[in-house]
Amino acid sequence: MTFTQLLSGFALPHALVGTVALVTFWTAGLARKGSPLHKGVGKVYMVAMIGVILTAIPLTASMALKGQWIGATFLAYLVILVSHSCRMAWLAVRCKRDFERYIGMGFRFSAIVLTVAGTAVVTVGLWFEAWLLIIFGLLGPLGGWDAWNLLRKGPQSPKWWLKEHYGAMIGNGVATHIAFMQIGLMRLVPELGSTVIQHLAWFGPLAVGIAAGYWLDRRYLRPRPTPVEPAV
Template identity: 25%
Template sequence: MSTIHSALLYLHIILGVICLVLFWLPVICQKGSKLHNLSGRVYYYMMLFIAASGVIMSSMVLIDPIAVYVTGKPLPAEAVAAFEQQRRHFSAFLLLLSLLTWVTIRHAYAVLEAKAELQQLKRLSLVLPIICLFVCSVYVFWLGWQSGTVLFMIFAGVGLVNALAFARYSFQKQVAARQWIIEHFSSMIGSGIALYTAFFAAGGRRMLAEILTGHWQIVSWIAAPALGLAAIALFKNHFARKFRVVT
C-alpha cells in the first residue's frame, strides 16, 4: 500500500510541475488555434490524472493511514489513535481539494463540448462528482469547525460555492448567447488556482518558512486563490466584450 501511494505521489508531483507551465499556453495563445486546442487538451488529461491520483491517495490514507505511512518501527499503542485521526482529517481535506480539481476541470471541458446543449451537462458522470464535492465540503467544514482549523473551513466554503455554481449552471433552463465561453474560461482559471494553490502550499510554504511563520503560513494557501479570483474578475469583462457574450 505504501509503495502504490509513493508511486502515485511521484507521478502526481511530476505532472503537477509540468502543468504549472502548460497551464499558460491555452491562456496566452490565440483562442481556437491548433496550439490552444492541443495544449488545452493535454493540460486537461494531465489535470484529470493529478486529480484522480489525489483522490486515490487520500482514500488510501482514509482507509488505513498506518499501512501507508508507518513502514518501519511500529508506533507505540498509545500514539496510534492520535496518528490515525490526524492523518485521516488532513486526508479528508486533501480529498476535498482533489475533488474540487476534478470537478472544475471536467466542468470546464464539458461546457466547451456542450456549448448551448445543457442536457449534456446533466449526465451522471458529471453530476455525481459535484454531489461528492458538496458532501465532502460539508464534512471538511464540520471537521474544521470541530477542531478550529480555519484552513479547512475556508476551502470547504470554496468547495460548497463551486459545487452550487456548477450545478446552477448545468441545470439552468437555457444558456445565454456565448455564455459558455465565460464559463469555460472561469473554470479553466479555477483549475489553475487549484494547481498553484497546491504548489504554494507545498513547495512554496517550505521556501517561505522563515518569512511566513505560525499562523502566517495560511498565506501560502490563499495566495493563489486570491490572485486567481482577481484574474477572473479582471478578464471576465474583457472576454465578454471580445466575444460579445450575452449576460
C-alpha cells in the same frame, strides 16, 4: 516495503505530472483563446490533470493510514474539486451548442458530490478548528449553488459555455496552485513555513482567481455598445 510506503511512492510521479500541469496551465492561459496553441496545450493539460488526480488518490490513502486526517481530507477534497472542474471545462467546450446535454445527469451528480464534499470539509475544519480548511471547503457549496442557479435560470448569454469553461479552469488553477504551495513548495523549502507565507499560499491563488474571473467576464461577456448610425 509496507503498504503505506508503497502508496507514498506515488509522490514523485504526482510531482512530475503536477509540474507538467502547472506549465501547460499558464501556457494555455496566456495563449490566444481558440488558437491552435491554446487548444493543443489545453489537451496536454487535461491529460496531465488526469495523471495528477490518479496519483493523488494513493497519496490520500497514505496520509489517512498515517493518521494525518487534515492532510488526507484536504487532498481528497482537492481530488473531487479538480475532477469536477476538469470535467466541466472539457464538457463546456464539447457541448457549447447543446446546453441541455451540458446540464445532464453527470453535471447534476458532480455538483451534488462537490457540495457534499465541501460541506464535509467544513465540518472537519470546525472539528479540528482549522479555519483555512473551513474557508477552502466553502468552495464546494458555492460551486453547488452556482450549478443550481444555472439549472434554474438557464444560459444568460450565448457565450455561457465560455464562462463555464474559463470558470472551471480558474477553479482548477486555484486548487492546483494552493496544493503546490501548501504541499510541494513547503516540503522543498521548509523555511517558507511561516504563518504569513502559509496564509499567502492559501489566499493568494484565490484572490488571483477572483480577479481573473472578473476580468474575463468583462472582456468576453460584457454587452458591446450598439453603434450609433450617423444622422442623415
